[in-house]
Amino acid sequence: MGMLDKAKDALGIDDKADQAxxxxxxxxxxxxxxxxxxxxxxxSKTGGKYAGHVDKAxxxxxxAIDKMDKK
Structure with a gap:
């Protein structure tokens, strides 16, 4: 285990990153x-009249939510 790994372990950096x-x-x-x-x-309110549009939205x-994870 290198010095950087020991420092990470001592500070709990990997654990905090995993928690985040x-x-x-x-x-x-x-x-x-x-x-x-x-x-x-x-x-429900529209009786499904715009279901296709709602599904697309x-x-x-x-x-968009998934893309936020990649940034």
Missing amino acids: SDKAKQMQDKAKKAVDQAGDAVD QDMAKD
Whole structure:
């Protein structure tokens, strides 16, 4: 184990990075769930009249959420 690895272990850097990554994943999952719920609410209020448009908007929103992770 090199000196840099020992320093990371001593500071708990890898653990904090893993925790931050897990938290970001949880937030993404919550955001996607909210997008689904909003789309379902729109479909419910409109009787599904715009379901195709709503589905497309949901897909676009989820793609945007996924892209935020890559930045």
